[in-house]
Amino acid sequence: MSMKKKLSYILSGILIIAFYSCKKLVEVDPPITRTTEGSVFSTDDNAIAVVTNIYESLSQQDLSGNGSLMSLSAIGGLYADELNLFDATNTGLNLFYTNSLNPTVTGPWGNYYATIFTTNTVLSGLGHSATLSPAVKTQLKGEAEFIRAFCYFYLVNLYGDVPLVVTPDYKVNSVLSRSPVASIYQQITNDLLNAEADLSSDYLDGTLKPYGGSPERVRPAKAAATALLSRVYLYQQKYAEAEIYASKLIADSTYALVPLDNVFLKNSKEAIWQIQPTLVTATQEGRFFVLPPGGPGMGQPVYLSDTQLNVFDVGDGRRTKWIDIASGFYFDAKYKVGGIVVQAPVTTEYSMVLRLAEQYLIRAEARIKQHKIDAGVGDLNILRGRARVAPTSQNPNPLPPLPIGMSAANAMKAVERERQCELFCEWGNRFFDLKRWPSATNPSISLADEELSQVKKNWKSTDKFWPILQDDIVKDPALKQNPGY
Structure with a gap:
């Protein structure tokens, strides 16, 4: 048997176990034996392949599948106020669009836990x-810690309290209840701090060696842990730490803001972590969001909402460069290759997961919350400067800088607007922002309750968290359902 085929069988065994762990979450069949585990992690090549398979799995996930990790850019945009659904007969997406989720809808719950199970096994x-080389062991440990933290970040923001699974031991996992949000964030922070220490500063190739030329940014490097840490601290309102970690990346010459047309290209200098397409040469985002000339249909069923279109100021290049129109329907055109074109001659774009522009937005918000308002507004103006179109005689001062001396309330409104303009249709950022910010007029409710109740016919406050899969609750009585389901 060839090494490639043998490794394929080993990986398949791990993935089958992960599949069952996602279907049952904590009531799984006995995991890989120590003997099998020993064979997988006895050589560098085998161990590297197990972790590489996580990224390959991500790259192959369809955005229209509401159970995939990658689908959050689509279902998060539909659930909030960024996207409209063209075809109401698309039952899976319509449940998110009409905020009509129920405990039989899988959502990404199972796939996040399947990936966590794999990282725990790793x-x-x-x-x-x-027997592994020390450098390989350390790097893979950092990658597994980072991916586990990444998954838990989305789980805790989508579902609130969730089971904290940190071992592949099915006997332990089969009786877990939900851990408080604070405990999940502590685990995320610990994993990311460990990952930051373990991951290489350089981007590494498929053999975990530094690239000889221009590096691919598809394996997480140290900066990926730093970037996610800054976001995690911001979400926990630890603003001083968020500012520090965002500043690390802003000061790192490895990264830079690039022209709007170049942001989502493969190995963009703005990229901190990207996912490389592996089955076709177009990204999943391009294939899903980019509309064909005839407009939305079965394969591309969404288009941008008026709420999203109306957020841009005159002279904002993000409106002209990142949005296009087909048969009267405006669509997300951050990625140019996609739609009915699923096989370009060469891969020119990679799916963006973490990028430098978000770090400016994180630092801006963190500074404003620490009463460093002018410094925070300065960060916003850097992004506005990048987005500004060329002056014309009709518009001699497009997208002018925000003024110095803004009030804290107005500066936070500017943060919201800039995040809407910069991060739309990226990994559910808008939905999470609406949930974590209080209403300016009624601080006892979230901005989600204030704004989504105006655009969603059936919006309820309990819709801010998604339902736990009922099958898992039946199999593990220690799990309790979220309110409202």
Whole structure:
């Protein structure tokens, strides 16, 4: 049997176990034996392949599948106020669009836990291996810690309290209840701090060696942990820490803001972490969001909402460069290759997961919350400067800088607007922002309750968190359902 085929069988075994762990979450069949674990993590090549498979799996996930990790850019935009659904007969997407989720809808719950199970298996295997190269073991440990933290970040923001699964031991996992949000964030922070220490500063290739030329940014490097840490601190209202971690990346010459047309290209200098398409040469975002000339249809069923279109000021290049129109329907055109074109001659774009522009937005908000309002507004103006179109005789001063001396309330409104203009249709950022910010007029409710109740016919406050899968609750009585379901 060839090494490639043998490795394929090993990986398949791990993925089958992960699949069952996602279907049952904590009531799973006995995991890989120590003997199998030993064979997987006995050589560098085998161990690297297990972790690489996580990224390959992400790259192949369809945005229209509401159970995939990657689908959050689509279902998050539909659930909030960024996207409209063209075809109401698309039952899976319509449940998100009409905020009509129920406990039988899987959502991304199962796939996040399947990936967590894989990372726990990796961490266990690495811990028991005495034959891996120290550098490979350390890097893979950092990657597994980062991916686990990444998954838990989305779980805690989508579902609130969730089971904290940190071992592949099915006996332990089968009786878990939901852990408080604070405990989940503590685990995320610990994993990211460990990952930041373990991950290489350089981007590494498929053999975990530094690139000889221009590096691909598809394996998480140290900066990915730093970037997610800054976001995690911001969400926990630890503003001083958020500012510090965002500043690390802004000061790093490895990264830079690039022209709007170049942001989503592969290996863009703005990219902190990207996912490389592996089955076709177009990104999943391009294939899903980019409309064909005839407008939306079965394969591209969404288009931009008026709420999203109306947020841009005159002279904002993000409106002209990142939005296009087909048969009267405006669509997200951050990615140019996609729609009915699923196979371009060469891959020119990678899916963006973490990028430098978000770090300016994080630092701006963190500074404003620490009463460093002018400094925070300065960060927003850097992004506005990048987005500004060329002056014309009709518009001699497009997208002017925000004024110095703004009030804290107005500066936060500017943060919201800039995040809407910059991060739309990216990984559910808008939905999470609406949930974490209080209403300016009624601080006892969230901005989600204030704004989404105006655009969603059936919006309820309990809709801010999604339902736990009923099958898991039946199998594990320790799990309790979210209110409202």
